[in-house]
Structure formats: C-alpha cells, structure tokens
Amino acid sequence: MNGNSACAEAAVLAGCTCYFGYPITPQNELGEYMARRLCDVEGAVFIQSESEIAAINMVLGASVAGARAMTSSSSPGISLKQEGISYLAADELPGVIVNMSRGGPGMGNISPAQSDYLQATRGGGHGDYRTIVLAPSSVQEIADLMPVAFDLADEYRNPVVVLGDGMLGQMMEPVSFDAIGPPKEFVKDYILTGAEGRPSRMVRSLLFDVKEEEEHNWKLFRKFQRMEQNEVRFETELGDDAEMIVVAYGTAARIARGAIKRLRQENLKVGLIRPITLWPFPKKAILEAARKVSEFFVFEMNAGQMLEDVLLSLEGQGHVHFYGRPGGVIPTPVELYRIISRHYHQSLKGKKG
Amino acid sequence: MKKVYSRPRLLKEAHFHYCPGCGHSIVTRLIAEVVDEMEMAGKAICVAPAGCGMLVYNYFDFDTLESAHGRGAAVATGIKRVRPQNLVFSYQGDGDLAAIGTAESFHAANRGELISIIFVNNGVYGMTGGQMAPTTLLDQVTTTSPLGRTSVKEGHPVRMCEVLAVLPGTSYLERVAVNKPSAILRAKKAIAKAFEHQLKGTGFSMVEILSPCPTNWKMGTIDACRWIDEVMTKEFPLGVVKEAAC
Numbered sequence: 001m002n003g004n005s006a007c008a009e010a011a012v013l014a015g016c017t018c019y020f021g022y023p024i025t026p027q028n029e030l031g032e033y034m035a036r037r038l039c040d041v042e043g044a045v046f047i048q049s050e051s052e053i054a055a056i057n058m059v060l061g062a063s064v065a066g067a068r069a070m071t072s073s074s075s076p077g078i079s080l081k082q083e084g085i086s087y088l089a090a091d092e093l094p095g096v097i098v099n100m101s102r103g104g105p106g107m108g109n110i111s112p113a114q115s116d117y118l119q120a121t122r123g124g125g126h127g128d129y130r131t132i133v134l135a136p137s138s139v140q141e142i143a144d145l146m147p148v149a150f151d152l153a154d155e156y157r158n159p160v161v162v163l164g165d166g167m168l169g170q171m172m173e174p175v176s177f178d179a180i181g182p183p184k185e186f187v188k189d190y191i192l193t194g195a196e197g198r199p200s201r202m203v204r205s206l207l208f209d210v211k212e213e214e215e216h217n218w219k220l221f222r223k224f225q226r227m228e229q230n231e232v233r234f235e236t237e238l239g240d241d242a243e244m245i246v247v248a249y250g251t252a253a254r255i256a257r258g259a260i261k262r263l264r265q266e267n268l269k270v271g272l273i274r275p276i277t278l279w280p281f282p283k284k285a286i287l288e289a290a291r292k293v294s295e296f297f298v299f300e301m302n303a304g305q306m307l308e309d310v311l312l313s314l315e316g317q318g319h320v321h322f323y324g325r326p327g328g329v330i331p332t333p334v335e336l337y338r339i340i341s342r343h344y345h346q347s348l349k350g351k352k353g
Numbered sequence: 354m355k356k357v358y359s360r361p362r363l364l365k366e367a368h369f370h371y372c373p374g375c376g377h378s379i380v381t382r383l384i385a386e387v388v389d390e391m392e393m394a395g396k397a398i399c400v401a402p403a404g405c406g407m408l409v410y411n412y413f414d415f416d417t418l419e420s421a422h423g424r425g426a427a428v429a430t431g432i433k434r435v436r437p438q439n440l441v442f443s444y445q446g447d448g449d450l451a452a453i454g455t456a457e458s459f460h461a462a463n464r465g466e467l468i469s470i471i472f473v474n475n476g477v478y479g480m481t482g483g484q485m486a487p488t489t490l491l492d493q494v495t496t497t498s499p500l501g502r503t504s505v506k507e508g509h510p511v512r513m514c515e516v517l518a519v520l521p522g523t524s525y526l527e528r529v530a531v532n533k534p535s536a537i538l539r540a541k542k543a544i545a546k547a548f549e550h551q552l553k554g555t556g557f558s559m560v561e562i563l564s565p566c567p568t569n570w571k572m573g574t575i576d577a578c579r580w581i582d583e584v585m586t587k588e589f590p591l592g593v594v595k596e597a598a599c
Binding site: 017018020045047049050051053054055057058059060061062063064065066067069083084087091192193194195196197200201202203204205206 | 394395396397398400401407408410411413414415416417418419420421424427428429430431432433434435436439440456457459460464
C-alpha cells in the first residue's frame with residue numbers, strides 16, 4: 001500500500017469521519033482514498049473543497065461540531081492552510097493536518113523534500129502558538145502515528161501536523177492496521193451542538209481586552225509546555241558505543257540508516273537519533289548524548305532547518321556537521337555514507353591515533 | 354398597562370457596540386426574534402464574521418462561533434455536514450462575503466449547502482473605517498476611493514444575489530433593507546423564509562440586507578435611511594431574486 005492510502009485508512013480506523021481537501025501532488029492518493037472509503041462510513045463527510053483555505057475552515061467547522069476531522073496537502077497548499085491552523089490553535093480546537101511536503105519555495109517541484117520543517121515546528125501561521133509535529137519514516141509508521149495524531153489533537157485541543165514527504169506518500173510498503181484499536185473517547189464540553197438543555201456556548205479568538213488576550217496566550221503557552229514535557233518522541237539506534245551521532249528524521253532517517261549500516265560494516269561507530277516529534281523536539285536526548293559523544297551529523301533534505309534545533313539543543317556543546325540536499329533531491333545511502341565517512345575521519349582522526 | 358414589546362428573549366443583556374443609526378443592531382434583533390419564533394434556540398448555530406458583525410456572539414443567546422474573515426460559508430459547511438439537524442447560518446458583511454470570501458460563498462452555494470447566509474450590505478468596510486467594498490456604488494466616496502468609485506479603475510458593484518441565482522444549488526435569495534418599519538418587517542419575513550428553506554432541505558439560502566452606515570457614509574441617520582431608498586436600491590433592487598418550491 002502507498003503511504004498516502006495507508007494514512008487515509010489509518011485515519012478512518014482512528015475515527016476520522018470528516019475529510020476536506022484540495023488536489024495537489026504528491027498526496028492525491030490520500031484524498032482519492034478518502035473519497036471512496038468514507039462512502040462506507042455512516043454519517044461521514046468527504047468534500048473536495050474549492051481551495052486549501054476552504055478545506056481547513058471546513059475542518060474547523062467539523063471540529064467545533066464535535067467530529068474528528070482532517071485535511072491533507074503538500075507544501076504550497078499547507079501555506080494556504082496556515083490561516084485556519086492559527087484559528088484552530090487560538091480556538092483550542094482539535095484537527096489533523098497531513099503535509100506530504102515537496103521541493104520549494106514557491107511552486108518548487110513535486111519531488112520529496114523536507115523544506116517545511118521550520119514552518120511546521122514554529123506554528124506556521126500568525127500568532128504565538130505551536131502544533132505537535134509527528135514525522136513518520138515508513139508507511140507502517142504513518143499508519144501507527146495517525147491514531148496518535150488524532151488522540152493528541154483531542155487531548156490537547158490543538159491542531160496536530162503529520163509531516164511526511166512525497167517519498168513517504170508515494171512509497172509502496174507492506175502495512176498492518178491491526179494495532180489500531182477503537183477510537184478513544186474524549187469529553188467534548190466545548191463543542192457546538194445547539195444550546196438545547198444547556199447554556200449557550202461561544203467559540204472565538206477575538207479578545208479586544210489585552211489582559212484577556214495575554215491570559216489566553218499564557219494559557220496556550222502552559223499547554224505547549226505540557227506537550228513539551230509529555231509528548232517528546234524519538235528513536236535511538238546503535239547509540240551506545242557511538243562516536244558520531246547522525247540526527248535525521250522521516251525519509252532522511254531511512255537514508256541515514258542505510259548509510260550507517262555501511263559505516264558500521266567498516267567499524268565506524270556511528271549512531272542515529274531520529275526525532276519522531278519534530279515539535280516538541282527531543283532536546284534532552286540530544287543534550288544527554290553530548291555527554292558521551294562530541295560529533296553530531298545533521299542530515300536533512302533541505303538547506304538546514306532542523307539543524308537550528310540541534311544547535312539549540314546542544315547549548316554550545318559538541319561539534320555539529322551538516323549535509324543537506326534541498327530542492328527535491330533524494331541522496332542515496334551510498335552518497336551519504338561517503339560524506340559521513342569523510343567527516344568522521346576528519347573529526348576523529350586524532351582520537352583514533 | 355399592556356406590554357407590547359420587549360427585548361427579544363434570545364438577546365443577552367449586553368450593550369450593542371454598533372454606532373448610532375447602524376443597521377446591524379436591527380438585523381441582530383431580527384435574527385434573535387426569528388430563531389425564537391421558529392423555536393430553534395436549542396438548534397441554532399451562528400457563524401460570526403470578521404467585521405462590524407463579529408461581536409454578534411456577545412448578543413445571541415444560542416451557540417456561536419467566530420470565523421476568520423471570509424470563511425463563514427466554509428466553516429458553516431463543516432458544521433452543517435456534521436450536524437444536519439441544526440439550523441446553521443453565517444452572518445457576513447459585504448467585504449467578508451463578496452471580496453475575501455467570494456470563493457467560499459460561491460462554492461457553498463454551488464454545492465447547495467443547507468446553510469443560510471445573512472448578508473449585511475452597507476457598501477463599505479465599516480469596522481476598518483469606511484474603505485471601498487465590492488458593493489460600493491459608482492461615484493461613492495470612501496477612504497480608499499477618495500474621488501469616488503469608477504468602473505474603469507475599481508469595477509462595478511457586485512450584486513451577490515444575482516450572481517448566486519444562476520447556480521442550481523441555491524433555493525432562496527432575497528434582497529431586503531432595514532431602513533424603515535415596512536422594510537424591516539419584510540426583512541424579518543425573508544430571514545424566516547431562508548431558515549425555512551434550510552430546514553426543509555431545498556438548498557442554499559441567503560438574505561441580502563441593505564443596511565445604513567451613517568458613520569462611514571458621513572450622513573445623519575435619517576439621511577442614511579433615505580439614501581438607501583433613493584440611491585442604493587437603484588443599484589441593488591429589493592425583492593425576491595430566486596425562490597425554489599419549498
């Protein structure tokens with residue numbers, strides 16, 4: 001199954017009953033799968049919207065009405081959705097946004113890239129807010145993370161971004177949905193259902209009184225702090241004896257894994273830290289790794305975006321190497337192996353004696 | 354003494370923020386009355402706009418949500434599709450509906466979404482200080498058309514009822530005004546009719562309401578009401594533009 005279809009199937013199994021989207025490559029299979037699949041789900045809603053802006057606002061409407069709702073797109077379309085994502089965060093409404101990103105800026109191309117890291121991890125739209133960003137690195141992990149995305153969105157009442165790329169969306173891999181249980185139930189005492197038998201409710205983000213707006217911002221900030229405390233997810237591979245640690249996520253992490261396998265065959269002690277949540281970022285894991293390891297190698301399919309977070313996490317410790325390929329170029333594991341190997345030998349030559 | 358009129362039950366005890374002579378206050382009241390009279394207080398969900406009407410959620414005593422500027426029809430679509438039993442309507446101004454939100458309005462209408470739009474047309478961007486709107490009349494002076502709107506530079510005023518009437522998805526479109534008692538009674542009936550079309554599932558409905566904005570028109574309140582009859586209705590004729598069998 002391709003990643004886009006697996007994403008859609010997992011979302012439906014996770015209780016998503018509303019999908020709104022606008023066609024854009026390389027994630028069209030997602031919307032197409034939903035169009036067919038949601039026909040089988042009673043009361044479900046599929047709308048091919050007139051624009052990305054309309055789609056995210058339909059998500060907002062469905063969310064405030066109490067449904068599990070999502071939209072998906074790729075980089076240029078995600079830019080258009082930022083208005084609605086900001087409103088979801090401000091209104092404290094759940095929603096899941098999938099970005100199968102591509103080369104940019106501007107129209108860019110339709111080839112896989114990790115060009116939207118900073119946009120995704122810094123809120124993306126206007127205002128002082130963050131979204132949890134989940135970065136799967138296989139089709140199976142897309143399927144595993146979709147229920148997590150919906151649960152986190154409901155738990156924190158905040159939009160959650162699933163950040164893949166064109167490669168993950170298009171790639172065919174075996175996938176199992178057996179681990180997805182029935183959707184978790186959340187108490188939704190904020191949704192609009194009509195005021196029958198209860199006081200009327202209003203959902204808004206306009207707060208003319210600056211004191212009220214500041215308090216609202218601090219309330220959101222405390223929520224983001226809770227996410228930072230509780231929701232950091234990452235994976236470490238071969239980290240125990242490592243002398244150099246590669247930090248990479250998503251598709252780049254898979255390429256890195258291939259490169260590391262070759263490096264290990266030559267007895268070069270290279271490990272991997274793979275952030276699964278890009279926000280909150282696994283700062284502590286990286287800082288702790290710096291106690292034993294001095295060399296960090298950041299690899300991204302962009303010109304250096306997560307690099308900033310790695311540098312911030314290290315608080316000046318360690319030595320950071322970087323290799324990035326923007327524009328939709330997918331480096332091979334062999335290419336990356338050569339680059340890492342060169343950096344490894346240059347940095348650790350002295351220690352090796 | 355016999356009590357002949359009181360504050361509508363579905364208006365909260367709050368002071369309107371509207372300027373003196375503004376038509377929004379009448380529209381807000383009419384909606385509260387209609388929702389109450391149709392016994393839909395427990396089912397109504399209002400999508401408020403960005404613009405002069407945005408604070409309606411401070412007044413309506415039923416469920417309300419604030420939408421981003423222009424996105425009312427898309428948000429209302431999301432709500433209505435999830436909750437088809439509810440009465441879902443958006444309250445929008447001319448800039449909101451016919452400029453920044455044209456795509457959302459047009460396509461919700463084209464899909465025949467079972468929502469209603471209460472469209473307040475006062476020919477200017479009121480909240481931001483009286484800039485030119487898509488419905489500003491030719492030769493009308495605003496802060497961004499200081500020499501008067503010209504068709505060559507700024508295009509013609511947009512008649513949204515007529516634009517949407519060509520779409521098979523629309524079932525009820527009427528233009529009314531709130532500048533005099535007889536017109537206000539007509540406006541109230543139109544709002545009720547639009548809601549009726551939604552609840553019976555015949556299609557998309559919209560009531561366009563010509564509404565005085567004395568502040569930004571730089572007129573007295575009586576002159577503003579008279580201007581609607583004498584000037585505005587020449588460009589925006591009142592009446593039912595489209596009515597499907599309901």
